[in-house]
Structures are given as structure tokens and as C-alpha cells.
Amino acid sequence: MGNADSVDKKEEGVPENKPLNFIHQMIEEDIKNNKNGARVHTRFPPEPNGYLHIGHAKSICLNFGTAAKYNGMCNLRFDDTNPVKEDTEYVDSIMEDVHWLGFDWGDRLYYASDYFEQLFEYAVKLIKKGKAYVDDTNAEEISAHRGTVTQPGVESANRNRSVDENMDLFQRMRAGEFPDGSRVLRARIDMASPNMLLRDPILYRILHTDHHRTGDKWCIYPMYDFAHGQCDSIEGITHSICTLEFEVHRPLYEWFIRELEIFAPQQIEFARLNLTYTVMSKRKLLGLVKEGYVNGWDDPRMPTICGLRRRGFTPESIRNFAETIGVAKRDNVIDVSLLEFCLREDLNKRARRALAVLNPVKLIIDNYPEGQTEELDAVNNPENPDEGLRKVPFSKELYIEREDFMEEPPSKYFRLAPGREVRLKYAYIIKCESVVKDPETGNITEIHCTYDPETRSGMPMSNRKVKGTIHWVSAQHAVKAEIRLYDRLFSMENPEETEEGKDFISNLNPESLKKITGFTEPLLATAKAGDKFQFERIGYFCVDPDSTTDKLVFNRTVTLKESWNRPDKAAIPG
């Protein structure tokens, strides 16, 4: 108990003197000036058109974390203003993922579509102020008239319509009198603005499409720019945190707030997360799923939250990662090894240890009594002695890892070799006496050893020093399991970096998934989906949802840190 307490305190330690990121600096400045009554209210505003990924996790941790830090609140709001892309499937997955990450929006679950009526009224207000007009120009022409980044745009012929005519037309747009694409409502700002977004941006478009929440109630839908800031305003959001690409939108965001004379949240932009060896855009992730390069959004190789969850990540490790990478405005690419570090750091503390052999070779202890079985004590978690011991069966015939034996070991190899001794973890010291090979292939089929009965772990004589300790499972007791070995999805640090004429798909790592059959200690037969273990000396593994009592399936979450350069690796020429 005492131990657990101290861990909790460490994790939730409130008064930290860590340096503030630039957003928190701004917020503390606002609090000091009693802006908005020193209130802090943020929101996480996903569009329900796809699954959340690790980049969203950064934003979630920032928004919810900031609110928590300053005793404020954070809303979950679905930015559902484009019915053709959105679906409740995504709404559900997003809510699940945010909760799984450990955040709670309480009763503050909102949808932009909740505000459609209010937004319509805002549009009316702009029309009445002469700040918005209905344009009959078609999409191509509007685009052409917008000009370029260096050339000013051309004003629409409809720009100076009367308020009455605009009101009439806008009402009739809502009433469904016009087909898709025939008219739009535009803000009347400045067609010559150096900021393209201010060149009379579109506020409403006609879309005779059912919306996942409002059904067929509406056939005109607000654009992002006309919805987002106003939704923030309605909810009393004080700090509207978003990614860098919206920086150019801020003048427009503020224009609407000013013209509408409503509560003014502050938009603050930060740099989105990029990770090596993966892609992060929804479009590309969707492509991977649709083209079958991965097995769905929750494929353990995907950077999606559900993929990471299935892979065996813990919410804590992701939150800690988000904390560690910091928040700034410059573009960044984080090395996945940092994510893996955060994962191992967390798993090391909480994962139960288990013995499992992935690439088995039989080992026979010649002088061990035939038919005898011992139940040996194994430590559940050396990082937390409170988790106690478990029994592991030991017998004459075992499986050990093929890599743990070498006929002709290089100098720094201190595992098993002819004539050498090693410790079998939690069991005896054994000595290799001989090997049996397949006469045809020359592969080793059996390793014969003798054991020293005085050296069982815990015995007085067990302190004898031997160089290596290897893991094992008892052949007759072992449980067969499918093990899915995952590696990076792409073989390039930056998958977008491609040869001419090829796209990121060409950089997929053909070895990103290998399925093998291994053996685990018997206790794991009862493990349930999501259970996490450290297979000693190998890595962290979790039970996949595909797993059944007939067929156990484990995912390799991440390997143990490998600080030992395998001689065979070094020996590879080139």
C-alpha cells in the first residue's frame, strides 16, 4: 500500500516547477490580468470523419491537461458541419478513445450541429449589417475570382445585393428551393486582402444531404470558419487551442466574433505532432485501411489510438509521452524511440513477468529424473515485490530460445554453448554436454545438458556465479500461442520521402508483421484480451482480442531495450 501511494503521488504531483510551454505562459498572463474572470475553458473539437491518432492524443492531453492544470473545464465538441464526411461510427470511437486516454468531459458533450439554428441567426445578423451576401456564382468561377496569393481577387457581381434580396435568398436557400452548388452565402470582407481567407469567404453552402444528427432538417450547412469560433464563443471557451495550419484563419475567426459582437475566445496555435516511421494524415491512414495494407483502423501497427491500444500501449504511457514532447510552434518530428521509451518505462513498472519461448529448441536434462515435475517460484514483478510469486513447472524436457545456444560462440557471448554453464532462470545451473542434429539439414534438434541439483534458486549453493541466465518453458507443460511480432510500419524515417513516381506506400516495411508460434508458461492460458506481460528477456506482449481459449494470440508491444550488440549482427559483412 505504502508503495502504491508514493507512486500515485509521484504521478499526480501537482506543484511542479517545470518550465511552462508558451500556451501556459499566455494563460498565466491572462489569469494574472483577470481576463475572463481568470477563467480557463478549453475544448477538444474533432470532426467525426475518422479515427483518432497519436497526434490527436497530443491535442487531447494539451486541452484536457490545461483545463485540469488551471482548475478549468474542457469540452468535447464534435465539429460536424460537413454531413457528407461524418458518421456516428466515428463519434463513438472518438468518445471511447478520449475516455480510454483518461479524460472526461463530464456533461459537456457538444456538437457544432447543436448550434445550427444559432449559427443561422448569426448569418442573418451579418446579412442585415451588410456584411454577408448570397452569391449565385458557381464554384469554378468563385475559385477563379478569388485571385492568387500574389494577385487580388475580383468582386462578385452579386456582392452589392440589397439586404432584403439577400435575406429573401438566404431564407429560400434554407427552405430548400435551390439545388446543391447553385448559391452560397459569403462574407463581405475584402477581395484584395493579402490573406486569401479574407477574400469574401463562404459561410454557407447548399447540401441536400442527411446529417448524422440533424437528419434532413437542414439543407444548408455552415463552413468550418463560420462555425468554429462561434461555437467556441457560445460555449464560453477562453482558449481555443488548435494546430498551426489554422494560424491564417485567426484574422477571420476574430472578424466574425467582432462583427457578431459576441464573447471572444482566443485562438492559439501549436505545431502538430509528427513521428518517425509513420504517417499521420487521416487521408493516408484511411488509404492504408481501405487498400488493405493493414487490417483495419485498430491494426497494432497503426498510429491510431485504437491501434496503439490493441498493440498494448497504456494510456499513462501516451499521456507521459505527450508531456515529454512539449508544445511549441516550430515543426517537429519526434523519434518513435521516445514513444517506446515512455511505453517501456510504464510497462516495466506494471507488467507481470512471464516465461515464453518464441523460437524454441528442445533442451533435455539427462540427469534429471524421468517423469518428475517441480513447481518453482518465479517473481511476478521485480519492480514491485508486493506482487509476489507464482509457480512455474519444471521438468526434464524444456524449450529454450534458439538464440540462447551457439555451437561456436564468439568471445562476448555468455549464454549456452558446448561445455558451458548457464543459469535457467528461477531453476538450476545447467551444463551443455552435447547436441543432436538433423542429419539432413544439420539443424540442431536437441541440446543435452546436465544439471546441478544443489543450485536450484534459493538453495545455499545457488549463489554460484555463472555468466548467463536464460529463460525456458517446460515442454510438456508449455502452452502453444500465436505470437504476432510487429515492427515499424514503414522502413523509412520519413515515409513521404520517396523515389520519383512512387508514393508513401512504396516505403511500407514488408516485415512489419510476422506471425510465429511460440510457447508460454501454462499460467498464460487463462490470460484475457488486453492483459499485458513482460516475456522475460524478450519484450512486452499483450493478449490480442483475437485470442480464444483454443488459440492464444499475443501481440508484441515492444521489445526490451537491446544494449547488447549481437556478435552475429556485427559479423554481417557490409
Added chain:
RNA sequence: UGUCCGAUGGUGUAACUGGCAACACGACUGACUCUGGAUCAGUAGAGUCCAGGUUCGAGCCCUGGUCGGACAACCA
């Protein structure tokens, strides 16, 4: 050719707002270890994109460049 934003070890983030560039990851030593894990101790690695200027003093301020990113969906 426009507007906006950014630039600090290999990667990311700091630097008490002008005072000898720090922390984490990664790398490398060594100790310890019944996991070549963990833990512990330590080392190397940037003089802050460039050129000027202000100042006793500049990564922080000013000027001019360079490089990178964003912006011309009836997407968000």
C-alpha cells in the same frame, strides 16, 4: 512576386523575460544484477541559421538576408 509563422546538440523541449545554454530521449563508459532489462554513476555532443546594430553584456531587443512551413475545397 504576397501575407502569416518558425529557426537552440542526432531528436524534442527549456533558459528566471538582456546575465557563464539546461533537461529528456538517443549514443558511449563503468558499477550492479538469477532479465545483456531495470537501477546507479559518469562521458561525449550545440555556443543558439547568417550579417550587421543597440548594450558593460544578446539565444532573447532592432535592421537586412537565408532556409523551412502554412494559405488560392462550396474540407476541417
